[in-house]
Amino acid sequence: MERESSLGGRLRRLMEEEGLSYEQLGERLGMNPQTLNRYVLGQREPKIGTASAMAAALGVDPLWLLGYDVPRRTGQRQSVPILGTIRAGLPMAAGPPPTWRSRRSTSSCGSPATA
Numbered sequence: 001m002e003r004e005s006s007l008g009g010r011l012r013r014l015m016e017e018e019g020l021s022y023e024q025l026g027e028r029l030g031m032n033p034q035t036l037n038r039y040v041l042g043q044r045e046p047k048i049g050t051a052s053a054m055a056a057a058l059g060v061d062p063l064w065l066l067g068y069d070v071p072r073r074t075g076q077r078q079s080v081p082i083l084g085t086i087r088a089g090l091p092m093a094a095g096p097p098p099t100w101r102s103r104r105s106t107s108s109c110g111s112p113a114t115a
Contacts, residue, residue, distance in 0.1 A: 005067040007051065008040040014058060015040075029057050 015025055022033035022040075029036070031054075038044040046054065055062035063070045 003067040004069045006042060007045065007066055008042045010060075010065050010067060011036065011040050014060070029054055 011025070014020070015022075020028070022036050025031075026033035026036050035044070039046060051066055052062045055065040058065070060072055061070055064072045
C-alpha cells in the first residue's frame with residue numbers, strides 16, 4: 001500500500017470541501033485548533049489512536065486520512081477477483097504423529113555393541 005498524500009494534505013482537503021476553519025474542525029474533533037494547524041503544516045504527526053479517532057469523527061477511513069490510496073469512506077472496500085488457486089502440497093489425513101524408534105546398533109548376540 002502506497003502513500004499518495006499526507007495527513008495534513010487530507011485534513012486541508014476536508015476543511016476546504018466542508019468550508020471549515022481550524023476552530024470549527026477543532027470543535028468537531030475535540031482538539032486544539034493549534035494542534036490541528038501543526039498537523040496540516042506537517043510539523044507534527046498524531047499517534048495512531050488519535051488519527052483513528054479523527055477519522056471516525058470525520059466519517060472517513062483512517063488509512064485514507066493518513067494519506068494511503070484507499071477508498072475515502074469506510075465500507076467502500078473494493079473487491080478483488082480471485083483468478084485461480086494455488087495448491088500447497090499433498091492432502092494428508094490428520095492423525096497422531098509417527099512414533100520414532102531408537103536405532104542403537106546391536107551385536108549378533110543381541111547386546112549393545114561397545115566401541
